Amino acid sequence: MKRRTVLSMEQALSLPYATLRFAQLGWRVIRLEATPTGAGLPGDPNRYIGSRLEGDPAGDRRSYFVAPNVGKEAIALNLKDEEGRALLLRLLDALEVDVFCCNTVPSRYAALGIAEATLRAARPSLIWAGISAMGPASPEAPGYDPVLQAMAGYMEVTGERDGPPMLTGIPVIDLKAGDELYANVMRALLERSETGRGQAIHVSMLQAAASWLITVLPLIDFGCRPDEITRAGNEHRKFIPTNVYPVRDGYVYLAIGSDVQWRRLTAIPAFAPVGNEVRLTNEGRHAERKAIHRDMAAVTARLGADELLAHLRSATIPATRIHDIPQVRALPALADKLTHTTLPDGRRVAMQPMGTDVPGARSELPFPHGYGADTRSVLAEAGLAAAEIETLAQAGVIA
Numbered sequence: 001m002k003r004r005t006v007l008s009m010e011q012a013l014s015l016p017y018a019t020l021r022f023a024q025l026g027w028r029v030i031r032l033e034a035t036p037t038g039a040g041l042p043g044d045p046n047r048y049i050g051s052r053l054e055g056d057p058a059g060d061r062r063s064y065f066v067a068p069n070v071g072k073e074a075i076a077l078n079l080k081d082e083e084g085r086a087l088l089l090r091l092l093d094a095l096e097v098d099v100f101c102c103n104t105v106p107s108r109y110a111a112l113g114i115a116e117a118t119l120r121a122a123r124p125s126l127i128w129a130g131i132s133a134m135g136p137a138s139p140e141a142p143g144y145d146p147v148l149q150a151m152a153g154y155m156e157v158t159g160e161r162d163g164p165p166m167l168t169g170i171p172v173i174d175l176k177a178g179d180e181l182y183a184n185v186m187r188a189l190l191e192r193s194e195t196g197r198g199q200a201i202h203v204s205m206l207q208a209a210a211s212w213l214i215t216v217l218p219l220i221d222f223g224c225r226p227d228e229i230t231r232a233g234n235e236h237r238k239f240i241p242t243n244v245y246p247v248r249d250g251y252v253y254l255a256i257g258s259d260v261q262w263r264r265l266t267a268i269p270a271f272a273p274v275g276n277e278v279r280l281t282n283e284g285r286h287a288e289r290k291a292i293h294r295d296m297a298a299v300t301a302r303l304g305a306d307e308l309l310a311h312l313r314s315a316t317i318p319a320t321r322i323h324d325i326p327q328v329r330a331l332p333a334l335a336d337k338l339t340h341t342t343l344p345d346g347r348r349v350a351m352q353p354m355g356t357d358v359p360g361a362r363s364e365l366p367f368p369h370g371y372g373a374d375t376r377s378v379l380a381e382a383g384l385a386a387a388e389i390e391t392l393a394q395a396g397v398i399a
Contacts, residue, residue, distance in 0.1 A: 003027055004189070007091065008101040009079075009114060011044040013171060014131050014143065014205065015103035016068035018178035022099075022185075023071035024339070024354055024361050030095075030378060031069065032088075033371065035078040035399040042399065043076065043371040055344025060371045067351045070341045070365035075379075076372035076399035083397045085113030087379075089122045094382035097123065099185055103131040107139035116200040126198040127188045131177050135204035143205045145171040152209035157216060160233040176212060177205045240285040241292050244322065245300040247308055252300065254312060254319035258282075264315040270299055271311075339363045372399045 008019045009032040016031070023029045036042040043060065050063030061069075078084040092100065100119055102109075109115040109130075116128040133143035149155050149167055159166035184201045192198055210217070215237075216229040228237055234253070236242035242255040256262050259281055266275030274295045278284040285292055300308055305321055312319040321327075328334065329350065337353035344367060354361060375398050379389050392398045 004098040005095055006030070006099045006101060007032060007095070007097045008099075009033075009112075010101060010103055012046055012103065012174070013068060013145070014174040014177040015101055015181065016044075016046075016178075017175055018131070018181040018185075019072065019101060020068050020070070021178075021182045021354075023365060025358065026360065026362055029072040030374070031072045031074050033074065033076050034080075035076050035084075035372075035396055043074075047371060053343055053345070055346075056370075058370055061344075061368050066341065066349075066368055069368040070339075070351070071362065072368060073374040073378065074369040074372060075375040077375075078397050078399075079112040079114065081395075081397050083392065083395070087392070087397065088113060089119070091378070091382050092119060092123045092126065095378070097126065098189070099127045099129060101129045101131075101181065101185075103143065105140060105142060106130070106132050106136045120198055120200070124198060125192060125196065127185055127192065127201070128198065129181050129185050129188075129201040129203070131181055131203045131205065133204070134206045135202045143177075145174045145205075148173045148205050148209055152206055153213060153216070154209065157229070157231060159231045161227075161231050163231065163233075165231070172212075173205050173209045177203050177208045180208045235289075235293070238282075238286075240282060240289050241296050243293055243296070245297050247300050247303055247305045249305050251322050252305055252308055252319055253322055254317060256317065261315075261317055265312075265317055268311050268315055270303065271296075274299060339365060341365050341367050343367060375399065 004022070004027045006019055006022050006027055006029045008015060008029060010016050010019060011033070019029045019031070031044075033043040041048050041060070044065070046065045046068075047060045048062055049065060052059050052062055053066075056062075077087060079088060091097065100114070102114055104112070104114075110118075116130075119128055120126050131143065132138075133141035133148065146167055149172070150165070152173065154172070155165035155167060158168055180203045181201065184203070188199050188201060219228055234244040236255070239255065239257050242257070244251050244253050256265060262275075262279070262282075262285070265271050266279075274292065279288060279292065303311075309319055309321070323331070329338070334353055337357070338350045339353060340348055340350055340363065342348050342364075354363075376389055376393075379392075379398065380386070384392075389398070
């Protein structure tokens with residue numbers, strides 16, 4: 001795969017996660033941040049979230065910031081200044097940028113000189129890709145994952161049946177939006193190879209989130225009951241029994257996805273009391289849902305996790321212990337898939353795996369660069385003389 005160049009005006013998580021996927025492929029990713037304003041710490045606020053790291057005296061690459069930003073260069077331009085906006089256009093051409101990304105609110109595009117029409121006029125082959133809360137039609141809306149989880153119904157369908165709405169444990173809408181940008185950039189690059197033309201991609205976090213409501217939203221027009229599209233705790237709303245069950249030494253999750261699996265489950269001697277004629281079909285089991293969960297728990301609570309899982313494996317029924325995050329990292333299926341970076345003090349740390357194995361992808365990625373660390377070298381690469389760069393720095397156009 002040809003190495004591409006991505007220039008990304010990014011902050012927070014959704015876009016840095018998307019461009020991380022490009023960096024993992026070995027593409028060049030240059031993250032663009034604003035010059036200091038005097039109102040708070042400079043650059044992406046996420047730089048300053050989490051614990052401080054040894055060997056990072058500036059303190060601008062803290063623990064929460066690291067994983068989404070490994071493998072990237074960092075520059076700082078003042079796009080509120082006319083010279084800064086002109087410099088951006090110069091970089092697009094001189095660096096032969098393939099993709100420009102941003103995740104600021106759309107109302108700021110024109111003032112910062114990053115509107116799709118502006119940048120593609122300067123470089124027609126450019127793929128322009130932006131993430132925002134609800135797209136250009138809602139130009140002022142801020143794109144915060146928890147707020148969008150509430151807006152998109154995710155909180156309504158998460159939590160116990162009789163409990164309050166809850167956030168998911170992972171910022172899934174940030175990550176979904178990042179994946180949408182990544183996938184659509186790949187589509188746009190494919191189309192560009194056929195037409196020679198770039199295009200604009202507007203990822204609405206709300207729309208991306210709603211596209212995942214496939215198991216609940218369409219049911220409205222099928223006359224569904226209210227309990228089919230609201231919180232269900234750890235149960236599956238349709239396949240019964242699929243739930244968390246207690247064992248002597250913790251909890252196990254098991255999933256019955258068919259009537260055949262149910263028959264295999266109730267053929268296990270310990271589970272024979274759970275079966276009856278009504279429960280042979282999922283429809284029948286749905287009618288006796290509460291009683292089934294009670295009867296299942298009565299059986300599992302008498303067993304240890306290892307004993308129960310051995311029974312379920314013998315019947316080819318999907319089940320697992322409920323792992324904490326350190327246990328997930330240690331799973332044999334993931335141990336050789338993790339990505340890594342090296343901290344400034346020389347320690348090697350493990351990070352999340354790539355979503356899919358890609359031949360030639362990078363599993364070792366350089367530690368994130370400090371705020372504005374590559375500004376001068378990138379400008380020099382773009383053909384600016386040292387004196388010109390110094391003048392820009394003195395004028396506050398770069399940092």
